[in-house]
Amino acid sequence: MTQYQPQEIEPKWQRAWAEAKAAVVDLRAAGTRFYMLNMFPYPSGDLHVGHGRNYILGDVLYRFFRMQGRVALNPMGWDAFGLPAENAAIKRGIHPRQWTLGNIERMKRQFERWGILYDWSKELASCEPEYYRWNQWLFLQLYEKGLAYRGKAPVNWCPQDQTVLANEQVIDGRCERCGAEVVQRELEQWFLKITDYADRLDAGLDDLAEWPEKVKLMQRNWIGRSVGADIEFPVPSLGRPIRVFTTRPDTVFGATFMVLAPEHPEVAALIADHPDRAAVGRWIAEIRNQSALERQEAGKEGRFTGKFAVNPFTKQEIPIWLGNFVLMQYGTGAIMSVPAHDQRDFEFAKQYGLDIRIVIQPGDSDAPASAAELEEAFTVKDASAVIIDSGLITGLPVPEAIERISDEIERLGLGKKTIRYRLRDWLISRQRYWGTPIPMIYCDRCGLVPVPESDLPVQLPLDVPFTGREGNPLAKHEAFVNVKCPQCGGAARRETDTMDTFVDSSWYYARFISAGDASQIFDSKLVNRWLPVDQYIGGIEHAILHLLYARFICRAMHDLGLLRHEEPFRRLFNQAMITKEGYRDPSSHNAWVALDEVEWREGKPYRGSVELTPEVGKMSKSRFNVVAPDELIERYGADTQRVYTLFIAPPEKEAAWSDEGVIGAYRFLGRVWHLGHQILETVGAPVSSPAPKPPAAVLRKLHQTIDAVTRRFERFEFNTAVSALMELSNVLGEHAAEHAAALRESYLVLVQMLHPFAPHMTEELWSAFGEKGFVLTSSWPVADAALMREETVTIVVQVNGKLRGQIEVPNPPAEEVVMAEVKKNERVQGWVAGKEVVRTIYVPGKLVNVVVR
């Protein structure tokens, strides 16, 4: 009997697909499109089984939709700029480009060995001028529209990576990449004005019906939309008011003091004649030098300015304080403090002995609480809370009071209703070499001058030294830095900052449609046909970062008239990572970001990935215990890895890799293989005479399986899809000895359904059976509903264990079948054909209606 030898089969079919250009798709071909996309990876070098899950999943889906007759596109590219390449250059003296291209080659090879089909005719790498020139072009369009600007702001500086970071790249006060504590610095940097799109990005989430709720929630929280009002509090000593933002204008009668951020522009004027000005100044300087993390850890702290504002509603003078907990970046950098109804204000007031005035109480309490007895702020804001002692809004429930007082604020010209967002502008400049040069020039005479489109791309010079010291190596490249001003022709300097690599990745999905087009960023007509991406797959770690940026840039491109859609990804799926030996391998879920340094927590690697040695091309297994795909493929084949990876758990769930478990997938494939050859030996490859009909049980199972597998594909339930195929294979196996010849057709249907999971083996079997073409290009089987059931069934109903009724009916019965009378508390059981359960609907005291499931 022919042995199952994946090592021989797999390379053969990989070659065959490549030669046939099986995945190359004509984007103008007629038909229903299916744009399948995996988040393009950072080419860190090697991939292990955790990465495999991501790409295998995509490939399985791609093959499925293709067999379903869709014109399917499955492209792949490389998020090829980034820090690890530069760090490798510093450490080992390899040029980032060489390091990156070498890794790309290795990863491509790995994809091939997994049997993943990509349309390589559309490949792109963000580090090539061919790609990044359009990055620069897009930047210039945004600059013209005022969506890219240079501005001074307190920014996050990573001392380890020697660069600034976007807010989204700071996690718990630490650099997302290296884990170093981030410090605040006041620097002039390049920003993209994502805040202009805050409302649209928030509202657009409602339309993303096929995105995980979790991701939408995270984005919503990140954007942080809050509805409230700006109110101006007069400050007599200043001669001008200070504006505050509040989401609770209904509490304004309880505002007993005001707190400003230490960075607030009015602070200098307010403390100018402070008796202890020097001490307050030192305190402010101290706070300003603290990182966000340090500020929070310090607890609440404040200083009295000595000045007062006037509460415009109570007309009371209220002291103006400075506080370390008020953020300049949010709202107006100033708050009205209502200690009775805001926990932070409450704590601050208690600490410094400030007035507390109660203006809201639970609607069901008649005795007003006393401020002195208050143990925490009363923050209820639904209709159960009622306003007291507040002039025109007294007696109103909170929601109504908010409306009423907001109108009044506008009527009196004290301020206006406002919507504010937590989201801040996207800081995109990086003081690093390996990235897209920002196409701007500084001229002493003309100021900031954009590089003319005709001069694009601004090429990243390759001949730079990598010392790892003294900042960005680009700044030392004379030929790059010194240019003529495009406006006046005088001597000028080039911008040496490069772009955040998230800019590269925020529009690449559209470039695949026109990859290699030197004349334009992409062909809008084709892009309009192919966008949005039908199925996007990647790790949850980009819930905010990449996915928010991409949504923003897509809208910006929409507004530039480049494409029709506002949302880039119609359906999103986040696969989870694969774990091993109880610890989390961060790089397994992190297909994009290769982390170069490892942070250890409690003796385990917490953040960071394996150090890659390009010469060997293997992960350091002893240290990290990750499963390398090479060995696995050598031993069991890629098909086994594919089947096991999908069988292990639902893909959105973390899964623990088990070396023993793999054998189950291998045995399964072996059984299918041998079953095929058993059938072949009986019938011979080409069938001349009509095949005998398979047993009814086989047919029924076959069609149930087609139905189940198809449904499960659509719902990403690959683990149970595989188990359904195992069951079918078991049933076929049971009948093989007696009815081998009759099983040929059923078996081939199994082969087809198994194809997305085990493409190599199924191609081999398909051709062994004399079928023409690839399984890949055959069509997906359709279940026959009639064959999924028996023609007639016997329904048996027992009440309290005694036979109450028995009837033979057509299957499925057209109507409900009334079977028996039962009394309350009687126990009813129903059976169909001695096996399946029927559904019974109990009508108390009367009847049992039996309906076949």
Next chain:
RNA sequence: GCGAAAGUGGCGGAACUGGCAGACGCGCUGGACUUAGGAUCCAGUGGCCCUCAAGCCGUGCGGGUUCGAGUCCCGCCUUUCGCACCA
């Protein structure tokens, strides 16, 4: 603290709208073939009871709804994941 998701055998996990809990697979036990097997095949495998049959108990804990609850409702406990002075 706020928000979200999840708790089922020794393990990964099934169970569509409430209807035979544990599909499928791993592991384990026994057997077959073998010089041997970590290869392959067959049988068994939630717990209790000496065995079969029968029975009883079983989906984190405590209540409830229902003829019937892993599934629905209420209250806890635990775990994981987000957010965390955002006014």
